[in-house]
Amino acid sequence: MKRRHFIAGTGAISLAGCAALPEPVGTGDLGLVVERASGSLLVVNTSRPAVLGRIEGLGDLSHASMVFSRDGLRGYVFGRDGALTRVNLLTRRVEARVMQAGNSIGGAISQDGRLVAAQNYLPGGVKVFDAATLELLADIPALDSSGKRSRVVGLADLPGHRFIYALFDADAICIVDLSNPKSPQVTRFDGIGRQPYDALVTPNGRHYVAGLFGEDGLAVLDLWDARPQVRRVLAGYGRGQEPLPVFKMPHLRGWAIAGGQAWLPAIGRHEVLVADTEHWAEVGRVAVAGQPVFVMARPDGRQVWVNFALPDYHKVQVIDTRSRRVLHTLEPGRAVLHMEFTPRGESVWVSARDDNRVLVIDTASGRTTASLEAKAPSGIFFTARAARIGL
Secondary structure (H helix, E strand, C coil): HHHHHHHHHHHHHHHHHHHHHCCCCCCCCEEEEECCCCEEEEEEEEECCCEEECCCCCCCCHHHHEEECCCCCEEEEEEECEEEEEEEECCCCEEEEEEECCCCCCCEECCCCCCEEEEEEEEHHHHHHHCCCCCEEECCEEEECCCCCEEEEEEEEEEEEEEEEEEECEEEEEEEEECCCCCEEEEEEEECCEEEEEEECCCCCEEEEEEEEECEEEEEEEEECCCCCCCECCCCCCCCCCCCCCCCCCCCCCCEECCCCCECCCCCCEEEEEEECCCCCCEEEEEECCCCEEEECCCCCCCCEEECCCCCCCHHHHHHCCEEEEEECCCCCCHHHHHHHCCCCCCCEEHHHHHHHEEEEEECCCCCCEEEEEEEEEEEEEHCCCCCCCC
């Protein structure tokens, strides 16, 4: 009896000790919201929508994007002022910051999480850093045929120590192998089409799809081919029609791939293009409320959500991917700049810059379930991105 009493007492002491410990915090629930006007980030909880804190001192975030470390603990923020900043989501502090260019619009992190690459407008090119120290490892110039610098767009990670990107001013796609970061090996594909403006990598890592601003169409590279060649697809989708003025460049990042189809914004048109991802042939179009900016697939692929450029940037439309019909037209706020689905897609977070709010919307009903204060919010990024190719 005494022995049993001793064991029970020990268990009670152990349980009491556990109860006294603070509740552990994981990073899988977390995300960052860009406050573009104040150069700050909000740390948010995505399961129980709430603002947990603010990280300040990140400079010009007017076109900021970010990627996450493999464990979701750290975010790498690419600022419009050319800064690369590493932040810690749990301590909510800036850990390191380097001014690496004059104008940067995005970046990527390698498959193993050891390399961070920044795509630069000014002076043009790609810089690669050690993720742990932000030490510069490689400076890869981007040049056109005359030797002038080109703006870099559409940078994404590929399996292995590789990145892929497009050259807006040189009409080219490049793949760089950084197995030895001190000696980058670049493979270049020229003549892909005029002015590639953004690109995506399909979720399986097979296809790189670059949109063309200078002409109707897209460039597709099959990365599984032993000797990949660029294919031109959806050429002339606006043939015979006068294009509208483009008030905001569309974005392809966001994986609008659903049900074996790609859902893509049409440049200068009030349409979403639908293409078969096996043959990359057009299979349909959906008329929408304005010029699409983001066309994003819910994680299960059943819905596609679209936001718009001026003068329709207070609207969001939801498309059913089976019927290719608009299910809902929502007006969640003024100046909707970005959307981000929770990892399993039960809700989508929407930034309404001019209302200084972030709205959480139930994707089944279209009902707003939460509203969070934010200073001129734009980009929304959840740590679930750490486990996905090309984001």
